[in-house]
Amino acid sequence: MHEPTYVVLAALLEGPLYGYAIVKTAEELSGGQVKLTAGTLYGALNRLCREGLVAEDHEEVVDGRKRRYYRLTETGVEALTSEADRLALLADAVRARLRPKSPSVAWS
Amino acid sequence: MSPLERRYRRLLLLYPAEQRATDADVMVGTLLEAAVSGQRLPSVREALGLLAGGLRARSLLATDSSMQGVWREGVHTGGLGVLGLVSGGVLYILAQDLTNPDFSISPAVPWPIRAGLVIGFVLAVLGLARTALTVLAVCAIGITVAIAAPDSGSRWSDPVYVLAQSVWYWLPVVALAVIRRSAVRRRPSRLWLLLPILWATVIEGTDVMAPTVVLFVTFGLALGLSFFDPRLAVAGSVLAGTWFASMALAVLTLAARNGYAAYSSAEVAWVALPTVLLPVLGLLGARRLTRL
Numbered sequence: 001m002h003e004p005t006y007v008v009l010a011a012l013l014e015g016p017l018y019g020y021a022i023v024k025t026a027e028e029l030s031g032g033q034v035k036l037t038a039g040t041l042y043g044a045l046n047r048l049c050r051e052g053l054v055a056e057d058h059e060e061v062v063d064g065r066k067r068r069y070y071r072l073t074e075t076g077v078e079a080l081t082s083e084a085d086r087l088a089l090l091a092d093a094v095r096a097r098l099r100p101k102s103p104s105v106a107w108s
Numbered sequence: 109m110s111p112l113e114r115r116y117r118r119l120l121l122l123y124p125a126e127q128r129a130t131d132a133d134v135m136v137g138t139l140l141e142a143a144v145s146g147q148r149l150p151s152v153r154e155a156l157g158l159l160a161g162g163l164r165a166r167s168l169l170a171t172d173s174s175m176q177g178v179w180r181e182g183v184h185t186g187g188l189g190v191l192g193l194v195s196g197g198v199l200y201i202l203a204q205d206l207t208n209p210d211f212s213i214s215p216a217v218p219w220p221i222r223a224g225l226v227i228g229f230v231l232a233v234l235g236l237a238r239t240a241l242t243v244l245a246v247c248a249i250g251i252t253v254a255i256a257a258p259d260s261g262s263r264w265s266d267p268v269y270v271l272a273q274s275v276w277y278w279l280p281v282v283a284l285a286v287i288r289r290s291a292v293r294r295r296p297s298r299l300w301l302l303l304p305i306l307w308a309t310v311i312e313g314t315d316v317m318a319p320t321v322v323l324f325v326t327f328g329l330a331l332g333l334s335f336f337d338p339r340l341a342v343a344g345s346v347l348a349g350t351w352f353a354s355m356a357l358a359v360l361t362l363a364a365r366n367g368y369a370a371y372s373s374a375e376v377a378w379v380a381l382p383t384v385l386l387p388v389l390g391l392l393g394a395r396r397l398t399r400l
Binding site: 019020023035038041046066068 | 133138139140159160161165
């Protein structure tokens with residue numbers, strides 16, 4: 001799963017969100033690392049809708065601008081959980097190898 | 109509508125019409141909300157994002173299973189076009205041989221094989237694809253062997269030059285083979301039968317540039333219309349690609365081995381242009397065609 005896809009799905013854990021809200025939430029979640037453009041966002045959302053991980057929730061017009069809300073499906077939650085577990089496992093394995101080795105090991 | 113919104117909507121033209129119809133307003137809303145107060149020009153980052161997103165959406169559409177029939181029909185049309193031109197050339201040579209039996213302008217290939225090409229073309233137009241494919245494959249083998257024969261002329265015995273000449277005969281066979289496997293098969297219009305006669309008439313003209321001019325007018329029309337119908341882009345690309353492959357191979361062989369160029373680099377470049385541009389325009393114009 002690519003990083004933008006992961007953070008878009010993660011952003012939707014808070015509940016249905018519209019485009020700009022997803023962009024802002026994704027940026028916050030990633031500590032400013034992921035800044036989605038509209039082109040990337042809607043490309044990802046359309047793909048995730050086709051794959052059944054995300055669904056369109058409802059639309060509304062605010063200040064003359066159309067907003068479409070997207071929500072995470074059950075399949076989306078499962079995919080996100082699985083990806084989060086995989087990343088956590090990978091992170092743990094790397095951290096374990098990064099731990100300072102005991103002096104006896106290091107000096108041998 | 110603010111200038112910024114107008115500019116973003118222009119950039120959204122990069123997306124296929126279907127996606128624009130459903131997503132444009134929502135995307136513009138997001139883009140305007142992300143803009144800073146007083147901003148009049150789209151940000152470079154968002155513009156690049158829309159460019160990449162639009163091209164990605166179009167390429168997805170172009171490779172969608174519903175587009176397979178469209179591409180195949182384009183290949184079929186291009187193949188028939190190449191075959192029609194080759195048949196026109198054959199008609200011209202046969203007419204020349206009949207009017208001047210003492211001097212053949214192309215003695216290497218026996219006339220029954222050449223006549224077989226015209227018959228194959230007629231069969232393909234009549235919708236008898238399997239028979240046409242067999243006849244054309246036999247003719248293509250015959251012509252390739254005849255061109256490659258040692259007594260056919262010193263420069264023709266060069267394998268790459270033989271390949272360069274054979275491209276014109278083998279490509280229609282490939283195009284017909286593609287259409288044979290296609291689920292979308294439609295009998296071509298009988299008007300296709302006029303193409304060899306028209307082409308032979310063009311070649312017959314005293315101006316040696318006439319065939320080139322006609323081909324470039326065809327490419328120009330294909331370029332102009334390809335955005336509206338990707339089938340034309342594919343068909344034009346098959347035609348231009350055949351010409352380009354034949355020219356490039358001939359140039360490579362003759363320039364490298366015999367020390368002279370069959371075509372100038374400018375000529376090759378002019379043929380390479382539609383070969384590259386047509387598929388790109390076809391991709392940009394890709395859309396679902398409901399009437400095949």
